[in-house]
Structure formats: structure tokens, C-alpha cells
Amino acid sequence: MAKKQKRGLHEWYANDPIEADQQLWGRESHASTRRGFLKTSAKIAMGLVLGAPMVYAEHFPAGMIPAALAHDDRPFALPGKHPDLIVLNDRPINAETPPHLLDDALTPADVFFVRNNGIPPELTQIDLQQWTLSIGGESVRQPKTYSLAELKSKFTTHTYQLTLECGGNGRKEFNPPAKGNQWSVGAVGCAAWTGVRLRDVLQDAGIKADAQYIGYYGRDTHLSGDPNKVPISRGVPMTKALEDESLIAWAMNGKDLPWLNGYPLRLVFGGWPASCSGKWLTRIDVRNRVHDGQKMGGQSYRVPCKPVAPGAKVPDEEMCIIESMPVKSLITYPRSGATIRSGQQLPIRGHAWGGDLAVQAVEYSIDFGASWQPCELSAPANRLAWQHFKARIAFPQPGYYEVWARATDSEGRMQPMLLPGWNPKGYLNNACHRIAVKVG
Ligand SMILES: Nc1nc2c(c(=O)[nH]1)N[C@H]1C(S)=C(S)[C@@H](COP(=O)(O)O)O[C@H]1N2
Numbered sequence: 476m477a478k479k480q481k482r483g484l485h486e487w488y489a490n491d492p493i494e495a496d497q498q499l500w501g502r503e504s505h506a507s508t509r510r511g512f513l514k515t516s517a518k519i520a521m522g523l524v525l526g527a528p529m530v531y532a533e534h535f536p537a538g539m540i541p542a543a544l545a546h547d548d549r550p551f552a553l554p555g556k557h558p559d560l561i562v563l564n565d566r567p568i569n570a571e572t573p574p575h576l577l578d579d580a581l582t583p584a585d586v587f588f589v590r591n592n593g594i595p596p597e598l599t600q601i602d603l604q605q606w607t608l609s610i611g612g613e614s615v616r617q618p619k620t621y622s623l624a625e626l627k628s629k630f631t632t633h634t635y636q637l638t639l640e641c642g643g644n645g646r647k648e649f650n651p652p653a654k655g656n657q658w659s660v661g662a663v664g665c666a667a668w669t670g671v672r673l674r675d676v677l678q679d680a681g682i683k684a685d686a687q688y689i690g691y692y693g694r695d696t697h698l699s700g701d702p703n704k705v706p707i708s709r710g711v712p713m714t715k716a717l718e719d720e721s722l723i724a725w726a727m728n729g730k731d732l733p734w735l736n737g738y739p740l741r742l743v744f745g746g747w748p749a750s751c752s753g754k755w756l757t758r759i760d761v762r763n764r765v766h767d768g769q770k771m772g773g774q775s776y777r778v779p780c781k782p783v784a785p786g787a788k789v790p791d792e793e794m795c796i797i798e799s800m801p802v803k804s805l806i807t808y809p810r811s812g813a814t815i816r817s818g819q820q821l822p823i824r825g826h827a828w829g830g831d832l833a834v835q836a837v838e839y840s841i842d843f844g845a846s847w848q849p850c851e852l853s854a855p856a857n858r859l860a861w862q863h864f865k866a867r868i869a870f871p872q873p874g875y876y877e878v879w880a881r882a883t884d885s886e887g888r889m890q891p892m893l894l895p896g897w898n899p900k901g902y903l904n905n906a907c908h909r910i911a912v913k914v915g
């Protein structure tokens with residue numbers, strides 16, 4: 476069985492520490508003397524990741540990972556992020572949210588998960604006066620370029636609560652394991668996003684009759700450092716692009732987007748794999764075919780069109796692009812491992828979401844699915860927002876229990892208790908979430 480590995484800096488440095496220095500920070504160093512020579516650009520790069528400039532950088536040994544990044548218990552948080560995010564990979568940065576930090580109705584910016592495919596543009600290189608968004612592609616009538624100020628003044632501003640979930644959320648549970656970030660349950664969040672409708676902007680540029688898809692491009696760069704390589708360029712069909720809730724957003728929860736979540740501009744398509752929602756957005760192409768950008772084809776963000784046996788090799792032609800995400804729920808209170816006194820009732824709460832669909836019911840079980848009880852469920856704030864559920868649970872006697880939650884979407888589809896269909900890249904795991912509870 477393939478090993479599930481922690482990826483990132485360690486792997487990078489294990490292979491060739493001197494080369495890693497060069498690639499990561501642009502640091503010129505000499506293996507023989509273990510003396511580093513940090514160019515200003517390398518100091519800036521390191522300082523950004525460490526959250527402060529390294530004062531004695533000139534004495535820092537070559538081929539060494541800064542201690543702040545070298546240990547599993549990171550002493551410092553990712554820039555702008557809560558220290559308790561779980562960092563799955565530091566190159567590129569990927570971090571998920573522990574479920575108890577998702578307890579708020581709207582996910583605070585500092586706990587919103589981060590999924591990067593490449594290297595974000597440096598903050599010092601982002602100039603709001605200079606930032607532009609270009610609309611192009613073979614199916615646009617009049618290619619246009621907008622400054623941020625034009626976008627904000629020319630079109631009506633809208634705010635929607637929209638759920639973003641990485642297509643690979645839950646990947647960790649699949650066997651045989653799938654390569655990639657081993658997401659547990661926390662690559663999801665729902666924030667209030669503010670921006671303009673993608674539809675309004677596309678219509679201003681003009682959409683030709685043969686338009687089929689949009690594709691995005693962002694300012695992040697490829698891990699290899701090759702400026703001609705694009706880390707990711709995905710998109711959605713015109714039907715999704717033209718929905719009311721499809722936004723070009725500059726704010727999350729009323730403030731500028733966090734740097735790691737796409738500052739200063741990103742797409743947001745609620746309910747679809749979050750990989751459709753391009754960050755650090757600079758260009759949108761209107762395509763006369765299914766967009767063929769990086770990570771649209773092959774096995775990326777695709778699942779077998781028909782179910783396959785676990786471990787099967789599936790040819791690319793038999794893989795279909797993921798669109799709306801499946802129904803799912805998460806218990807955000809209490810934290811797994813809660814202990815209560817005998818006779819005490821346990822309040823639980825969490826959120827449920829259903830891709831393009833609303834959630835019609837959430838139930839809980841304390842007997843591993845032998846019976847289910849209804850939870851109270853709120854209506855969504857708007858289409859594509861997650862919904863909140865709660866219940867009060869009485870336990871029949873002291874002992875160890877698990878609380879499982881199960882959501883049903885508006886078309887009657889339920890979460891599976893265990894794993895859904897295996898697929899080569901480990902996408903779309905919407906199995907029931909469960910927490911451990913001890914009644915003492
Ligand atoms: N430019 C750009 N956009 C991107 C990505 C990226 O690496 N670069 N990652 C995508 C993926 S795979 C996901 S799951 C979401 C994650 O959004 P978040 O980091 O704001 O949570 O952004 C998407 N948009």
C-alpha cells in the first residue's frame with residue numbers, strides 16, 4: 476500500500492538541501508562551508524513565510540529549514556491565519572480547519588482553509604492601483620480590462636454567503652489511498668463574499684452565442700519557478716458562470732480577502748469544487764469549448780463517470796469533471812472527545828450543505844445508524860449558503876458513544892454512513908461526520 480506522507484519542505488530538503496535553498500528562497504549557498512548568502516529577495520521570501528524578517532539571516536546555515544517551519548508543532552501561525560489550522564503541506568501551503576473552529580455561522584477569515592497549488596504572489600508585489608482583470612477568450616465579443624476601482628464602481632455590488640469545499644476534502648479516508656493532501660474534514664468553509672456578479676462583467680464585454688465555459692488565470696506562480704507554467708487554471712460551464720450567486724469577489728466577511736485566500740480578487744462559485752474559484756484573479760477567458768487549462772483534464776478534479784472497484788486504473792476518457800458537490804454535514808460543537816455527566820443532556824450543532832441544492836433534513840444517531848433522530852435545521856441565508864443544525868441529546872446510560880450526523884439534500888440524496896465510491900484521486904468523500912462522547 477502506498478505510504479501517506481507529509482509533503483512539502485521536508486521532502487524538498489531531504490532530496491537536495493542546497494538546491495532547495497536555491498529554489499525556495501533564491502538563496503545562494505555553498506554545501507562545503509554550510510554558509511548561506513541571502514540575497515535581499517531571499518530575505519523577503521523567508522520573512523514572509525516566517526511572519527517577520529530573519530535578523531541574523533547571514534549566519535543561518537545553508538540547507539537548513541528554519542525551526543519555525545521544521546517542526547510539526549509550528550510555533551507561529553501562517554500569515555493572517557489561526558495558529559490551530561492543521562498544515563498538511565507547506566509547499567505549496569495547504570491547511571485545514573479543525574471542526575470545532577468552524578462553529579460560527581459564518582467562517583471567520585483567519586480560520587478559512589487554504590488550498591494552494593502554487594506560490595501566491597508576494598504581498599509586497601500586490602499593488603491595488605495596478606491590479607487589473609482582463610476578460611478574453613475566443614467567445615468574448617470585446618476583450619476588456621478593468622481596474623479594481625472600475626469593477627467596484629461600474630457594476631452593482633452583491634454579498635452572498637457561499638460555501639466553498641475542496642473537491643479533495645475527506646481524501647484521507649480512502650483506501651487504497653490517493654496521492655495529494657490528506658484532507659480530513661476541514662477543507663470547507665462558508666463566508667459572506669462581496670463583489671460583482673461575473674455575469675454583469677461578462678455581459679459588459681459581450682458573450683458570443685457559442686460560449687460554453689469560462690476559464691480563470693491568477694497571479695500565483697508554478698512550484699517549479701518556471702514563469703511559463705501555470706499552477707492551476709480551471710473554470711465552470713456558462714450556466715454556472717451566469718448564476719446570480721457567481722461572484723468576482725474582493726471581500727470576505729466585510730474585509731479585504733485574506734492574502735492566502737486570493738487577495739485582492741477571486742472568483743467564488745458556491746457549491747462547486749472550490750478549485751473552480753480562482754484566487755489572485757487577473758484574467759477570465761470565455762471559451763467556445765470546455766476550458767482546457769491546467770488541472771481541467773486528465774485525472775484532476777475528475778471522477779470515474781461510472782463506479783469503479785477500489786484501486787482500479789481509470790483511463791482519462793472515462794473520467795468526468797466534478798460539478799456540484801454532494802450533500803454533507805459537519806458537527807462543530809462539541810469537540811470530539813467531549814465528556815458529560817450521567818443524566819446531563821448534550822447540545823450538538825453544526826452545518827450542512829448540498830452543492831447546488833438545499834439541505835432538507837439533518838439527523839443524528841448515537842447507535843451507529845440503527846436509529847436516527849431529527850435535528851432542528853435552519854433555512855439557508857441565501858442559495859448556496861450552508862445551513863445550521865442543532866439538537867439536544869439524552870443518553871440512556873453512562874459509557875462511550877459516538878454522535879453521527881447525516882444530511883439529506885432537497886432531492887432526497889443522503890450522506891453515506893461510511894465511504895462513498897472510491898475514485899483514483901480521492902474526491903467527494905461525503906461520509907457522515909462523527910464525534911466521540913463519554914458519559915461519565
Ligand atoms: N489561482 C489559484 N486559484 C485557486 C487555487 C490555486 O492554487 N491558485 N486553488 C484552488 C483550489 S484547489 C481550492 S480548493 C480553492 C481553495 O480556496 P481557499 O484557499 O481560499 O480556501 O482555491 C482554488 N483557487
Ligand SMILES: [Mo]
Binds near residue numbers: 640643749750
Ligand atoms: Mo481543491
